[in-house]
Amino acid sequence: MATAAAHRPARADGTAADATAYEAVFDAAVAADERIEPRDWMPDAYRATLVRQIAQHAHSEIIGMQPEANWITRAPSLRRKAILMAKVQDEAGHGLYLYGAAETLGTSRDELLDKLHTGRQKYSSIFNYPTLTWADVGAIGWLVDGAAITNQVPLCRCSYGPYARAMVRICKEESFHQRQGYELLLALSRGTPEQHAMAQDAVNRWWWPSLMMFGPPDDESAHSAQSMAWKIKRHSNDELRQRFVDICVPQAQSLGLTLPDPDLKWNEERGHHDFGPIDWTEFWEVLKGNGPCNEQRLTQRKQAHEEGAWVREAAAAYAAKHNGGTGAQHA
Ligand SMILES: [Fe+2]
């Protein structure tokens, strides 16, 4: 089959006629489910949407290291400590793939980090909640990584090639994260009454913020319709949220834990679980910066960035030396 990609021009030279022709090629490629690659022409708004989404995703990966890293020194066994360290490192790696994907769109990692540090770009609101007990590590793995997978599996088919390919690798690792969280909670749930209560308390606190991770309801989601038309997103926020609830209900039963929603019940007619109203006021407040840990997360991030300056300088100097002065790309 002849594909749109075969006729795809490398670059537009800026004339109006070119822009129309290139847009038609872009539209055809998206319609044919082909991947858009970095050197292909793409609408400015498509590029800007991807940069915003990939940056927010990358920021979430690295900020998300903090609530769990909080428990590394206090993990209850060497096995749990090794697992948690590996997981937190994986999240750093996810950030790296994603900043790399954003760079293919012509934006530097420096620029994105600067926007994060000055509050001009966001990260997922879920990471502004505190990790109060060891069971929170399990609840995050099961629910937060679980919600992330539900969101991210369809992104493996995103129309932008580098993002889609990064997601394939990330989703494989997220599956491990979800399983380790489930296994940790299962061990606590089957442990002493105190351990069971600790697991239940963690699930009670993380359940609703996890449902908020899918973003506002479809009728209030500013970018959803356009992102779906461009095949960046494949499913709406509400669809993905429903899918997540349906997955979690039987898993909670197997864990011997309950989900903190009195309205949660199977709806035979819809073939899905009904669930209670989400407190969107809380969501918008946390997003605005008024969550329990917003300030702490950003302060710690900026401090880590400053303390890492000498590593970046050394890496740049090393690269320059070994590439004859042409290799230093990242500050
Ligand atoms: Fe991740």
Ligand SMILES: [Fe+2]
């Ligand atoms: Fe993860």
